[in-house]
Structure formats: structure tokens, C-alpha cells
Amino acid sequence: MEIKHTAIAGTLESSDIQIMLSQGTNGIEINLESDVIKQFGDQIKQVITDVIKDYGIDNAKVKAVDKGALDCVIKARTITAVQRSIDATEPNWEVL
Amino acid sequence: MKNNVNRELPDNLMEKMDYKPFESVEIGNPVVQRVAPTVRVSNGENKIKDSLEDVVKENVKDGMTISFHHHFREGDYVFNKVMRIIIDMGIKNLTLAPSSLTNVMNDMVVEAIEAGTVTNITSSGMRGSLGDAVSHGALKEPVIFRSHGGRARAIEEGKIKIDVAFLGVPNADEMGNANGMEGKAVFGSLGYALMDAQYANKVVLLTDNIVAYPNTPASIKQTQVDYIVKVDEVGNPDKIGSGATRFTKDPKELKIAKMVNDVITNSPYFKDGFSFQTGSGGAALAVTRYLRQSMIDNHIKASFALGGITKPTTDLLKEGLIEKVMDVQDFDKGAAASMHDNPNQQEIDASWYADPDNKGAVVDKLDVVILSALEVDTKFNVNVMSGSDGVIRGAIGGHQDAATAKLTIISTPLVRGRIATVVNDVTTVVTPGDSIDVIVTEVGIAINPKRQDLIDRLAKVPGLPIFTIDELQAMAQKIVGEAKPLEFTDRTVAMVEYRDGSIIDTIKEVKD
Incomplete structure (x- = not known):
């Protein structure tokens, strides 16, 4: 699966995360901003990476601005961003 | 050591x-020597x-x-x-x-x-x-x-x-x-x-x-x-100070405030002539509002309110629900103006307020205090000094001093964003768990096991969920996940004194 165009999901409200996905060439590259990066940075990146890989996407640039989101929120926002970036009209039930 | x-x-x-x-929150009766300033004599x-x-x-x-x-x-x-x-x-x-x-x-x-x-x-x-x-x-x-x-x-x-x-x-x-x-x-x-x-x-x-x-x-x-x-x-x-005090509409803060009020009004200290101190946060102000109604309903008046004072507290003074306000600082314009107008609002200095090496400070007479926390641990120790990233971002204020009250309540959300408030070990111990009696969160309360009297009394209160502090910690961790421990260097950047001048903790340089 390939990313067709840049897509964004999520807000900058507290307890949310904003995920911006765009085409990449060098695996999944994540640029993460977070106040809790020291304690949860690895975990946040892992959740984002897992979702993208579940879609069979191998290359992507991810800009993530985290405002203290829980894993369920990170997963939901990443799924939405991927769906938008591949112009999907139906949910990918296997990923959910 | x-x-x-x-x-x-x-x-x-x-x-x-x-x-x-x-060593201990007990001050005892040591004999201390005070100093005096030099004076350059002047006729003015x-x-x-x-x-x-x-x-x-x-x-x-x-x-x-x-x-x-x-x-x-x-x-x-x-x-x-x-x-x-x-x-x-x-x-x-x-x-x-x-x-x-x-x-x-x-x-x-x-x-x-x-x-x-x-x-x-x-x-x-x-x-x-x-x-x-x-x-x-x-x-x-x-x-x-x-x-x-x-x-x-x-x-x-x-x-x-x-x-x-x-x-x-x-x-x-x-x-x-x-x-x-x-x-x-x-x-x-x-x-x-x-x-x-x-x-x-x-x-x-x-x-x-x-x-x-x-x-x-x-x-x-x-x-x-x-x-x-x-x-x-x-x-x-x-x-x-903040101009007009706004009452919080945050349902989580209101729920915490309501539970704090349940703890106070069902404690043995809620009787005519009791005394209390609240902070200036949203939940603390809401507590004052609930407490006011409980005082009216039960025909109870407070002998004094202490500490940093806000308008909701001076309103109670005006209403006659509090006899005196002992005032070391005012957090808003209303409280400052009230000190000017009301002779029952007494200005007190920091020594009178809270000095442990004294012939009696006002905190020694305090029944109930509601305090906040950045973190509380399973030993009931409280951190109000270092943030979730280990960086200094707070102040002791009167926390250690007021926590010596007969009933010390910490009101705090269980988690803030992705940061757990109830943890296994706080980053910095500021106030020792020995002086903390009840933790109130939006999911329920935890009572210090050494206060069996409070456990017995509050267990009978309908709609007041009681957990152990370990259960609260587990709940918080389940929501946010397991945090990676913060990294510090060996260098000490701050010493945190307990109110008696002993060292309760140190703060290390953060590693980036």
C-alpha cells in the first residue's frame, strides 16, 4: 500500500495527538513532539508504527504533535490519517 | 545516607x-537560638x-x-x-x-x-x-x-x-x-x-x-x-491576582470537590468551631462552595480559615460562617479588599502562620486542610516541586506546614493527560506521607492506613468509593501505560528542606 497524498488527523487539544502523514522513501520516519517524550516517546512511536504497518505501508513520513494522548487515541488518529492519505472510503476492518 | x-x-x-x-514530622520541644539584625541608627x-x-x-x-x-x-x-x-x-x-x-x-x-x-x-x-x-x-x-x-x-x-x-x-x-x-x-x-x-x-x-x-x-x-x-x-x-474568581465547570474537578466535601463533613473534625485551609485551584474553590452549603445545612460555623485567602473564603467571613480569617497572603482582589474592610481578617506573618520553631504557629491549631499535588506515591509522599520530565516547576509554599493539620486531604486527578498522578515513587518528596491522611481523586479516595479511625468512619459514607493507595496507583497505570523512568545525572541541583530544616529530598540535574 502506498500513501497517495499528505493527510492529517487529530487536533492540538490536550489529551489529543495530531498526526500528519506524507509520502516517504526511507521506511517509517516519525518526528514526534511531546511533553511526555521522555517517559512515553518510544511507546507513542511504536503505536503509530504498528498501525501504519498493519496497512501494509512501508514508507511514510509522520509528523506527530502529542498533547498527552492515550494509546487508544493515538491509534484512532493514526488510522484516520492513513485512511485519508490512501483515499480509503471504507474502513480497513482487519486493522481495526 | x-x-x-x-x-x-x-x-x-x-x-x-x-x-x-x-527523620520525623514531629518537631518536639527543642530550645532554639534566634538572631537579630544590625541596626544603623537614624532619627528618620x-x-x-x-x-x-x-x-x-x-x-x-x-x-x-x-x-x-x-x-x-x-x-x-x-x-x-x-x-x-x-x-x-x-x-x-x-x-x-x-x-x-x-x-x-x-x-x-x-x-x-x-x-x-x-x-x-x-x-x-x-x-x-x-x-x-x-x-x-x-x-x-x-x-x-x-x-x-x-x-x-x-x-x-x-x-x-x-x-x-x-x-x-x-x-x-x-x-x-x-x-x-x-x-x-x-x-x-x-x-x-x-x-x-x-x-x-x-x-x-x-x-x-x-x-x-x-x-x-x-x-x-x-x-x-x-x-x-x-x-x-x-x-x-x-x-x-486573578480578578473575579470563576467557579470551575469541569465535571472532574466538581466530582473531586464533592468527594473532598464528603470526607470533611463525615470526619470527626466537622463540628462547630472547626478550622480549615484551602488552596486557590479550581477544585479547592469548588470545595469552599460545597462546604458552605454543608455548614449552613448543619448549623456549623468555622472558628477560622487560614493561609492564602481567596474571595470565596472572605465571602464566608462576611456571611458569618467563619469567625476569623488568618491571612498570610491574598490570591485575588476580592480577598485583598476584604482585608481592608473587615477587622476579622487578621494579617499574619510567615512565622505566625507556619514556623515550626515557634511558641505555636497558627497551623498548629488547624483542623482541616485541602492541598494539591503533582504526584502522590503509594507511601502517601507528595511532590509539588518537579514536573513529569524531572524539571523544577513548582513551589513548596505552605504545603509541608499546612499538611501538619489534623486532617490533611490531597485533592488531585488520578491522571493528567498521559501523566499518572498516583505513582509508586514520587520524583521528589516534598511533604512526607506521614502527614497526609486522605487522597481524593475522581474515581475515589485512599486513606492512609495509619488512620484506621478515618477508614472506619468514612467506610459508612454512601457513594464514597474507598480504595487502597496501591489500587489507585494500579488504576492510573492501567490508563496511561508504564512510564520509562526519568534519567538524571549524579549532580545535585537543589536541596529540599523539610520545614524543620532537615533534608527530605534532593533534585538532580536532568539528563537530556
């Missing part, structure tokens, strides 16, 4: 700074000076200790005005000993550290760019954090020896009689500054409002003041 809250303390610093490790002539520069030049020398109060909070103009002159004069190696440091002072202190003007700091707390700089090792010597009561004690026993105190006031007469209640930038109680006025060798008042002699009521007295300097403005009245 380790202290009694199981914190490893650096032996070399403990010895060099002549500190004892924290020529106390008024036009030039702040000249006053600084004549009185501030390398290596001295200077102090300020923080009653103007985020509206303070005095600190930056004085420090600008001191830095520009090239004075070095000062110890900065303010009652606390607010955000408007941060950048100036960082500049003073970089210039070598300030090499030591003792304060109630610090935040923002200054907390960040100190946590990254900007100072060679560790900062000493003291509670408001602890600062009063340290001043009285000479651990803090103030050479020159620069105290901003909204009014003063030509001899130095001053209060915090009249003028443009009024803040009400001068509680913290009264220590400096009494114990500093030199006292310099800065005011934008010189009034006719004799100025009464005089909180700071002419007998204590060396100079009065007229300046354009001492502070921004709009930033001293």
Missing part, C-alpha cells in the same frame, strides 16, 4: 552544608531617596544576601527593576533569598546567574525558564527550597541572613510605615515580607505612593525601614 522517606542523600553535600537527614531624616541606583550602590556589595517578597506575583515590577541595576553595576556572588520567585522574574534571574551576579538561591519554588536552567545545572551551588514556615524559621535562626531587603509596597509614609491595602497595586496581606522587614539588616521600601505621616494601619513599621525609594509603578494591579 538515606533519610526516613527512603531517599538517598549525597553525603558530601550533607556534610558540607551541615544538614541532617529528615532623609529616608526618602530619589535614586534607586544610589541606594543599591551604597548598600549592596559582592557576596551579600538580598531578598524580595512575591506578593505582587505575576504583576511584580520591583524585582526586575532592582535586579537590572544590580546586574548592570557588576555586583557578583549574591545569594538571592526571596519568599518565592514568580514567572515574571525568571528571565532576569537566569541573566543574573549567567552574569555571575547570583551564585546562590533559596526560595519556596521556581518555574519556567528559571526552573529549566537550574535543572540543567546553571548554578554551581544547589538551590535550597524551603516552605513558607521553613523560610521564617531559617531567617529567625540566622540560616538566611538578609543583608538588604527590597520590599515593594503600594503605600508608605516618609518614615516607612506601610501596608499592602491602599494604593494602585494592592495585594492585601504583607505576610511573607514582614519577616524580611523584621530581620534584614537593611530594609529598602519601593513605592509609587508616598502618603502623609503617620500611615496606618502600619504592617511594616518605621522602626524597621532604612530607605524609601519612590518609583513610577511597583506593580501591575491586573496581574497581581
